[in-house]
Amino acid sequence: MCLVDSGAAAAAIASLKAMYPQLAHEVLPHPALTGCHDVAWSAIPGCPEEVPIMLCGLLDHDAAEEAERVLGDLVMSGPIHMSPVMPMVVPFLLRLAADPLVPRRGELFDLVLVAATLSEPVDPDNAAALTIWGREEAHPERSSCRLAFAANANWVSRLLADPDLSARTKLRDCERADLAKAAGL
Secondary structure, rough: OOOOOOOHHHHHHHHHHHOOOOHEEEEEEOHHHHOOOOOOHHHHHOOOHHHHHHHOOOOOOOOOHHHHHHHHHHEEOOOEEEOOOHHHHHHHHHHHHHHOOOHHHHHHHHHHHHHHOOOOOOOOHHHHHHHHHHHHHHHHHHHHHHHHHHHHHHHHHHHHHHHHHHHHHHOHHHHHHHHHHHHHO
């Protein structure tokens, strides 16, 4: 399993709060974030409990770029591996990316595409793939991510049907296929 560097994650969110103190005090009632305060974030190995502050930062025009950077560091445990936080964040990313008014919407959709691609199961008979990606049982975040996509397939369908988002991100056929496959569509 790819773990989150808890110290780095907590420091990044603390830095985000210091740079944008309004995030610690604002409660942005955006429907995309419904339920984010109910997730037991600190139960995820290495994950700080203040993830909702970072998610709210994605809605703040001033803080969005830095919040998106912190999010990327939190959900990726390396260049080609997701952390256990990714499956928990996927529903919020899907809903945020579906809203044309969300700052950095295209970048959030790019992160959705990365999650879909990295959640692809690895063929246990492919030695090269196993060397690069590792065995499924060593990376439960992949199957958890696929479950999150499948549970939110309606949002995936909305994103795939959004012509503005597809044009803006120059969605390739392979990315479209990875996203649809991850959601079981």
